[in-house]
Amino acid sequence: MNSRRKFIYQTSALALGSLALQSFNSKNFSFINKSASDTIKIGVIGIKGMGWSNTQSILKVPGTQIVALCDVDKSVLDERMTELQKKNIDTSKIKTYGDYRKLLENKDVDVVIIGTPDHWHALMMIDAVAAGKDVYVEKPVGNSIEECKAMVAAQKKYNRIVQAGQWQRSQQHFREAVEFVQSGKLGNIRTVKVCCYQGWMKPAPVVPDSAPPPGVDYKMWLGPAKTRPFNSSRFHFNFRWFWDYAGGLMTDWGVHLMDYALLGMKASLPKTVSALGGKFAYPELAQETPDTLTALYEFDGFNIIWDHAMGIDNGNYNRDHSIAFIGNNGTLVLSRGGWEVIEEKRSENKVLVPFKGRSDNGLDKHMENFVEVLRSRKQSDLNCSIEAGAHIATVCQIGNIAFRSGQKLVWDKAAGKFTDEKINQQYLMAPYHNGYKLPKI
Structure with a gap:
């Protein structure tokens, strides 16, 4: 034992x-x-x-x-x-x-x-x-x-x-795709486009506050978040659309997809980030995070573009999500379903790779x-x-902060924060309430 x-x-x-x-x-x-x-x-x-x-x-x-x-x-x-x-x-x-x-x-x-x-x-x-x-x-x-x-x-x-x-x-085809990206066969990669179009995702309607359902310890559910009356449209799955508890699609799917964009490019933290978006699809529903967002991450020698939209499935390359490494010789398109390489027509280096589907269960x-x-x-x-x-998670939160602040932000990698102290004070830490404190370790 x-x-x-x-x-x-x-x-x-x-x-x-x-x-x-x-x-x-x-x-x-x-x-x-x-x-x-x-x-x-x-x-x-x-x-x-x-x-x-x-x-x-x-x-x-x-x-x-x-x-x-x-x-x-x-x-x-x-x-x-x-x-x-x-x-x-x-x-x-x-x-x-x-x-x-x-x-x-x-x-x-x-x-x-x-x-x-x-x-x-x-x-x-x-x-x-x-x-x-x-x-x-x-x-x-x-x-x-x-x-x-x-x-x-x-x-x-x-x-x-x-x-x-x-x-x-842990999923094999993602690893294989990254190996191909890093092989150099795509040529110089100047842009990585990360697309997340989720047609099935839809916030809940605006409803009046109410008593918590029987058997729900709502005070414990809130924990360090701001005390608010219970509202069913902020509860269970829909928590992710409110800044008190989460960061919307950027942190929900972004940490998966942007993760592989960074892995493929062997990238650390961006130099600058800017973002635009809003509640364009469902302005009448209960949601604070943007249902439509484009963020531009600047790195040395290349950019990563994040593009998400709720309520639409037809994203880049006819996929509802994808990571596209766009090189001089071809573009590798990667998703949970598999990956392929689309050849650049003018390239003398033939890099066409037919679609390769997934072969295992990533979670398992x-x-x-x-x-x-x-x-x-x-x-x-x-x-x-x-x-x-x-x-x-930090990279995705930087994108959200750029959107929420409405500014182009510069990240100081050595200091581990933004160059704008007002932004740091407002956004680096999620406010804690109800007697909770983040430990200093």
Whole structure:
């Protein structure tokens, strides 16, 4: 059996901000690696959407077991327990919680999967690693640039395994496409166009505030976000269209697609960013983030263009999403479905590559990689470390900040912030409320 680290919660910790850092010292315990025959016991926080997809995926990996589920909506907890029973899983051994802090006190939990709305990711991940748990955290890893920095620092301080939920990094055809991009066969690549047209995505209608549904701990759902009356059009899936909790399509799909644009170009952070957009498709619906947005990222020697639109499926190259590396000899077009190279007609270098479809399940492969590293403890073998997740989340947040500020922004890479201090003060950190504070690590 794996000896767990002692973790004591102080009852006043909520008012002090993130609860773990004042009461936990990583030197108080030692972690015993699990052998291949040991069962890895998992607790999941947030099981409505991707948290549940992640749960089902990791259960496919031999030697894993769900021992705890947490959600602020009791009806979701009940639904998931029923689903597990139908899969002939013994739910008598699974504890359920409405408060994630209680789950972290459970000594049987080795690993925590975080599938909550974005505004909770940072605090939960930091608390989890401080409690001695390894973590799989959904993307985007943080809801602000400062949160991303704190998450990276926490992983280093507590030396836990932390995988970011950008599963495309584990999918074979994405890797093959990047290898081709970096082979030089496309010639000089001057522009990368990243398109995200999502016809099925539509915000909810504007509705009056109301009481939370029975069984929903709305105060806990809000957490560090600004206290507002409950509104069903801001809840569950639709949280992603409001700045209090997320960053719209830019951070929802952008962290996946822009990630591969950066990987292909071996790019770090942009020099400048500008963005234009608005609520052009559904101005009458409940949404703060833009349903239409174009952002221009300037790097040395090339540009990356982000282009998203809700309510439209016919994007670039007749795809609803794509990453196009446009070179002198040809253009490589990459999506979740596969990749191909469209030859430049005037090029003397023949680089035509017929469409190559996907051959595996990226999420399943990502979980296999995560579990493998949980056993080996080799951080460098993670397909998407917290550093990688924080990097792409930061790039996408820079695009959103350019849109929200209405300015062309210059990024100071050495200082890790914008050259405009007013922008830094206003946007680098998501405001925390209700007694919560982002830990200083």
